[in-house]
Amino acid sequence: MSLICSKYLPEINLGKFSNYSKVERIFSNKSNEIDDVYIWGAANSTHFLCNEKITSISEIAIHNNKILVLTNKEANYLLNFSIKNNVEILVFENLFPFFNDIKYVSMEKNFDILLKKIIYLKKKNIPLKKISTVYSNLYLHKVERKIRNKSILDQAFRLYPLSGYQEVFKLKETRKNRTILCLDFNSMYPSVLDQSFFDPKYLEYKKVNKKVNSLDDIENGLHHVILYKCKNDYFKEYNYFQYINKKIKQSYTIEDEPIEILLFNDEIKFIFDFFEEIFIIDSIISHKSIKHPLCKEANSLYNQRLSFKKDNNITLASLTKLKLTLLHSCTNQKKFKRLNVKDKCHIQQLIVSHYDIPIEESEFFMEYFVKKGIIKFKKNNKGYDVDILDTTSAYNVLSLSAHVIAKSKVKLMETIMSFLSFQNLEICYVNIDCIHLSIESNDIDFFLNKFKHVIGDKLGQLKIENIATQGYWLDIGRYWLYSNNNLIEHKNILFNTPYLLDPYRKFRKFRKITKFEGFHYISEHNINLLNCLNMKKKIIKMDDHIKLCRFNQKTLTSIVNYKENLITNLKNNYPTYKGLIDEIFD
DNA sequence: AGATGCCAACCACGCAATTT
DNA sequence: AAATTGCGTGGTTGGCATCT
Numbered sequence: 001m002s003l004i005c006s007k008y009l010p011e012i013n014l015g016k017f018s019n020y021s022k023v024e025r026i027f028s029n030k031s032n033e034i035d036d037v038y039i040w041g042a043a044n045s046t047h048f049l050c051n052e053k054i055t056s057i058s059e060i061a062i063h064n065n066k067i068l069v070l071t072n073k074e075a076n077y078l079l080n081f082s083i084k085n086n087v088e089i090l091v092f093e094n095l096f097p098f099f100n101d102i103k104y105v106s107m108e109k110n111f112d113i114l115l116k117k118i119i120y121l122k123k124k125n126i127p128l129k130k131i132s133t134v135y136s137n138l139y140l141h142k143v144e145r146k147i148r149n150k151s152i153l154d155q156a157f158r159l160y161p162l163s164g165y166q167e168v169f170k171l172k173e174t175r176k177n178r179t180i181l182c183l184d185f186n187s188m189y190p191s192v193l194d195q196s197f198f199d200p201k202y203l204e205y206k207k208v209n210k211k212v213n214s215l216d217d218i219e220n221g222l223h224h225v226i227l228y229k230c231k232n233d234y235f236k237e238y239n240y241f242q243y244i245n246k247k248i249k250q251s252y253t254i255e256d257e258p259i260e261i262l263l264f265n266d267e268i269k270f271i272f273d274f275f276e277e278i279f280i281i282d283s284i285i286s287h288k289s290i291k292h293p294l295c296k297e298a299n300s301l302y303n304q305r306l307s308f309k310k311d312n313n314i315t316l317a318s319l320t321k322l323k324l325t326l327l328h329s330c331t332n333q334k335k336f337k338r339l340n341v342k343d344k345c346h347i348q349q350l351i352v353s354h355y356d357i358p359i360e361e362s363e364f365f366m367e368y369f370v371k372k373g374i375i376k377f378k379k380n381n382k383g384y385d386v387d388i389l390d391t392t393s394a395y396n397v398l399s400l401s402a403h404v405i406a407k408s409k410v411k412l413m414e415t416i417m418s419f420l421s422f423q424n425l426e427i428c429y430v431n432i433d434c435i436h437l438s439i440e441s442n443d444i445d446f447f448l449n450k451f452k453h454v455i456g457d458k459l460g461q462l463k464i465e466n467i468a469t470q471g472y473w474l475d476i477g478r479y480w481l482y483s484n485n486n487l488i489e490h491k492n493i494l495f496n497t498p499y500l501l502d503p504y505r506k507f508r509k510f511r512k513i514t515k516f517e518g519f520h521y522i523s524e525h526n527i528n529l530l531n532c533l534n535m536k537k538k539i540i541k542m543d544d545h546i547k548l549c550r551f552n553q554k555t556l557t558s559i560v561n562y563k564e565n566l567i568t569n570l571k572n573n574y575p576t577y578k579g580l581i582d583e584i585f586d
Numbered sequence: 587a588g589a590t591g592c593c594a595a596c597c598a599c600g601c602a603a604t605t606t
Numbered sequence: 607a608a609a610t611t612g613c614g615t616g617g618t619t620g621g622c623a624t625c626t
Contacts, residue, residue: 025618025620027617029617394618
């Protein structure tokens with residue numbers, strides 16, 4: 001028995017793609033230049049302003065249309081009206097999330113700002129459409145122009161998880177003699193685009209069934225491998241593998257049980273020395289290596305970003321940052337296929353046939369996919385319209401996206417491993433392209449000198465974001481950093497937005513539209529910080545610092561143990577977390 | 587020789603008119 | 607009322623010209 005670490009699957013099976021040999025052209029929507037037409041408006045809690053007229057919200061006479069408002073707050077005021085009159089409310093700050101000066105002031109002021117922003121966009125030649133869609137399509141078009149075709153084997157790459165490495169290793173670090181360094185990679189994903197990728201046109205399935213003897217044995221491609229006996233203690237503890245089960249998604253400390261996983265050639269090369277044996281079952285290999293089609297684009301965008309920063313043009317600098325993030329994600333856009341079925345049990349059959357799920361689990365996955373937005377359905381007079389995520393879509397080049405993620409994880413992991421060899425260094429927090437670590441204060445200069453080759457302004461180098469003396473990391477995207485008792489940086493996702501910067505919010509209300517069988521209704525929810533926290537790791541408590549420890553590999557495989565452990569663990573952890581919140585929020 | 591831009595034929599799909 | 611057919615639209619596809 002081996003521990004399967006991949007997207008949730010009963011088994012990893014590349015074999016079923018063995019006779020996928022056709023090539024198809026990649027599709028791309030060349031975005032037309034015509035702007036979407038909306039009504040521009042603004043609102044406060046009672047009234048609505050558009051066309052120089054103010055009407056009470058309950059009396060707005062607009063139906064089946066689109067209204068563009070500046071802020072989410074206004075959209076919230078118009079929520080009831082929008083459902084009643086079938087009006088879609090578009091929010092400027094969501095469509096163009098690169099302005100740093102948008103906030104709710106008043107109805108009249110907001111309307112003015114909205115007009116000014118629209119004029120600004122026109123001046124900069126930015127189309128009045130959701131910015132991420134516009135540039136995703138543009139970049140995908142560029143990819144298509146360069147490589148034109150892909151093998152339909154490309155769809156096998158959907159089995160590779162696209163999630164990044166995110167984890168908290170320390171809850172609290174307030175030791176007097178220590179300093180916390182917060183490092184960020186400059187554009188992590190774009191920075192790996194200059195490495196060697198492979199042309200999605202020339203993919204081939206290959207049965208291997210051989211162990212890897214040397215680095216030369218590893219062909220370019222995605223490999224289904226079994227890893228035996230980890231020899232590297234750092235990797236045992238800090239690996240980025242995740243065990244994903246129906247109910248579990250968790251990192252773990254590697255023990256002796258073999259691990260079954262999908263890895264790119266880059267990853268196997270990186271971990272080759274860490275394991276006693278690596279056995280390849282089968283692979284999807286490629287015959288031609290290329291640079292990433294958007295490599296040049298990445299470099300020029302990065303240089304643009306630097307020069308905007310130098311000019312102190314914050315808006316355009318953050319627009320360029322947004323564009324940079326779209327470079328790798330444009331090849332994994334979500335495309336849906338619409339199908340019609342007579343009744344609900346046919347939807348389950350669709351899930352079974354589209355996602356290779358055993359029939360007996362279709363009920364579970366129906367719920368799971370609805371929650372994740374992979375499948376949506378609407379009742380109509382004939383039955384159901386089903387929108388199902390199309391993993392075979394010619395709008396995707398999944399092999400490129402997956403490869404970018406894989407290379408980034410290797411790069412991050414390499415950096416972490418090299419840091420770990422530094423004396424008394426502890427990793428506190430890792431989030432995709434960001435590392436927080438703690439070292440002894442006396443060692444700072446030595447550290448900066450030792451790693452000066454990876455620290456700098458260039459694409460892919462590390463930037464020092466903050467230097468702190470105390471830190472609390474309650475969860476991914478939830479941390480507070482202090483320098484001599486002054487808060488210098490914090491993040492608290494959901495509770496804070498860029499425009500709502502109270503660092504100490506524990507409660508929040510939000511409204512949710514629930515769509516059910518054609519009905520729409522609004523429900524209000526309260527969320528509480530303490531209940532949002534993921535407390536799945538073990539706590540090792542010391543006076544002025546608290547470590548978080550991973551579960552062992554064995555605990556995960558036995559469901560009974562896992563559940564028991566999880567419950568006792570939660571019970572143990574709860575008071576500590578509660579105490580910490582009080583400590584931070586006092 | 588490959589990358590890129592552009593064009594026109596082609597095809598699928600949705601809507602509406604027409605038939606059963 | 608349901609099914610079939612026709613039509614228009616817009617996106618897909620393959621080819622060709624031009625550029626580097």
